[in-house]
Amino acid sequence: MLARAFITEPIITANPVVRYMLGICSALAVTTSVSTALTMGIALTVVLICSSAVISLIRNHIPNSVRLIIQIIIIASFVIVIDFLVQAFAFDLSKRLSIFVALIVTNCLVLGRAEAFARKNAVWPSVLDGLGNGLGYSLVLVVVGSIRELLGAGSLLGFQVLPLRGDGGWFEPLPVIMLAPSAFFIMGLLVWALRAWQPSQVEEAEFRLQDPQEKII
Amino acid sequence: MDRVSITGIWRWFLALPNDSAAKTLGMAFVVTLTASVFVSISAVTLQPVLRENLAREQQIQMQHMLQSLVGMSDKLNAENLEELVVRLVDLQQGTFSDQYDPALFNQRVAARDLELSVALPLEADIAGIRRRSNYAPVFFLPANNGPPLIILPVHGAGYQSMIYAFLAIEPTTDTIAGLTIYEQSETPGLGAKILDPDWKSLWRGKKIFDERRNIRIAVVRGQAQGPHEVDGISGATRTGNGVANMIRFWLGDLGFGPFLQNLKSGELEL
Numbered sequence: 001m002l003a004r005a006f007i008t009e010p011i012i013t014a015n016p017v018v019r020y021m022l023g024i025c026s027a028l029a030v031t032t033s034v035s036t037a038l039t040m041g042i043a044l045t046v047v048l049i050c051s052s053a054v055i056s057l058i059r060n061h062i063p064n065s066v067r068l069i070i071q072i073i074i075i076a077s078f079v080i081v082i083d084f085l086v087q088a089f090a091f092d093l094s095k096r097l098s099i100f101v102a103l104i105v106t107n108c109l110v111l112g113r114a115e116a117f118a119r120k121n122a123v124w125p126s127v128l129d130g131l132g133n134g135l136g137y138s139l140v141l142v143v144v145g146s147i148r149e150l151l152g153a154g155s156l157l158g159f160q161v162l163p164l165r166g167d168g169g170w171f172e173p174l175p176v177i178m179l180a181p182s183a184f185f186i187m188g189l190l191v192w193a194l195r196a197w198q199p200s201q202v203e204e205a206e207f208r209l210q211d212p213q214e215k216i217i
Numbered sequence: 218m219d220r221v222s223i224t225g226i227w228r229w230f231l232a233l234p235n236d237s238a239a240k241t242l243g244m245a246f247v248v249t250l251t252a253s254v255f256v257s258i259s260a261v262t263l264q265p266v267l268r269e270n271l272a273r274e275q276q277i278q279m280q281h282m283l284q285s286l287v288g289m290s291d292k293l294n295a296e297n298l299e300e301l302v303v304r305l306v307d308l309q310q311g312t313f314s315d316q317y318d319p320a321l322f323n324q325r326v327a328a329r330d331l332e333l334s335v336a337l338p339l340e341a342d343i344a345g346i347r348r349r350s351n352y353a354p355v356f357f358l359p360a361n362n363g364p365p366l367i368i369l370p371v372h373g374a375g376y377q378s379m380i381y382a383f384l385a386i387e388p389t390t391d392t393i394a395g396l397t398i399y400e401q402s403e404t405p406g407l408g409a410k411i412l413d414p415d416w417k418s419l420w421r422g423k424k425i426f427d428e429r430r431n432i433r434i435a436v437v438r439g440q441a442q443g444p445h446e447v448d449g450i451s452g453a454t455r456t457g458n459g460v461a462n463m464i465r466f467w468l469g470d471l472g473f474g475p476f477l478q479n480l481k482s483g484e485l486e487l
Binding site for chain 1: 231235236237240241244245248249252253255256259260263266267270273274
């Protein structure tokens, strides 16, 4: 596999969020604005790259019985440090992200990549895989965040794009977009659009659908 | 005999079969130790920056709080905000205290400090705050003619969040001059209506006590009657009650009651 494919593949065709439905919880929670989505995306990408690198580095010496514990310890330490860094250098954003940076520990996407890739592959491919998946996650977050911020507040990255009615403009913000269920709907539409465009992403049915003509005996 | 060296032990350890007990315990130990050293080092190095951020945050909050006072009473506007005097009050004694710098005193931090706060008995804790700081900053707006305006910081549990507010009162007439809420996360569209200027203005001019100096101020359902009652918000009874209980608590004996009493009886001079 080409090195480039490790990065490009998880962005569209094998996107961890919209293809494999990993990391949905945080994707719903932090996408009320582009800036929080972006910070969360960067934080997760850094954690993913670092933890993939370390786990892949010691992959031949991880005892199978404590495998998950060791992976989680490594991920958790990186998450704590990243959380400190965000609090130190992006304090205002850290208040809005509140607990979600710390909750990267439990993000199935990170552990998923450690289990599925980093513990079986060399360091450099693991780093690229981490970067690719981090970018794929960030892309979905930013897309959902842009839609929600635009429709829910009429702004993008804090800049007022649509003039609000309250300030003499024409745009009435939709408060429902700011609630978590709307993120679900937007994500669902995104999944639908992506699978309509690339039918290869559609999963095989887990059971055969009943043919209406068929007689049940 | 071979010389035992650290690298030798390390090589022997790495060569152990992965699933042997020694390797399992050893790897768990090594990884945990490395991770904790890594986390500790970054925590210690970043500590000063984090402290600085918190201090700046506190200052901004103070500014924000003072800004929210503008317009809560006819007497308070952007021009005379500068004239506000802040003093620290010992809540139990009801007297002024010079123990701490009033402008920097943080009630929320103090309420978590066992020596700077008291635990409230359940039946007296109508505001739902559990612990109360022993000191509180109080703001005065000196008036050229007539009594000064007193602004008290208050907080109490609403329906789903802690509500932080300022209560302005005219001590000589025991009248509420205004209420301004600067922090809450009640239900948007229902409880969060306590932020509506219309609702806040209902408090203006309400009497706190009855003739026997019992606290009578309350939020009621339906039509408010008399000088002690304020209209509730429909669909947000518990938020309204929360605000009322908060005010009743802070004006009561465990709140600013002793201080206001001393002020009224003339034992305390501003």
